[in-house]
Amino acid sequence: MSEDFMAHLRDLASDFGALSARRMFGGSGVYHDGLMIGLIEDEVLYLKTDDLTRARFAAAGSAAFVYTRQRKPIELSYWSVPESAMDSPQEMRPWLALAFEAALRKANAAPAKAGSAKTGSAKVGAVKSATAKSKRRPDRR
Template identity: 55%
Template structure:
């Protein structure tokens, strides 16, 4: 088992109280999904959880840090923040944070405008 696989298995264990957790490879890391919703990502062995304006202050207060990626020579802060260190030790400690991530992801999905209907041609 590779180091990445071991990390993903451990994260699945931590998030198991939520329900079925899946992981998909993406951009050199992994996307973490619950109920078909991406709630987190793993990059360089670190779990980052989805945040929004409502949950970000809680992550900041817990000493978490944002996921930052480089694009075209500049740093871009994403809406994912590292999980609190103490939450990485037990599922009971992780579950509330994972629920915050899921709620943020659902709010984001629900805030997207409905897709426009395709234009029909008049004959």
């Protein structure tokens, strides 16, 4: 990912809030308030989806991020952003909001790991910590 591309994404997110990126595998993860809401591969932004948001991305002509593992295609829950959103902060904002909401739902639905010292906190705490801009470990999927 080029610095110019990330600078463009930050400009597009000006109506939404701060974005950061971290290198992962062959691309980069995109984070907002400590949650991974997207990924960048070959200068294409893919945003987090779930069962509640995937149809909106599909209706807008977006496509799922797919990679090949052991010669089999693996579809992730990240979908490309409609082309019009890459031109305007006003067009991008609703897509970023959908991705953040999907990431919050996933964080709150994730089961606690057995034997972990951190399992005592309620899932509600994940929403509070994400919205309070605390630093959390990103979703590693």
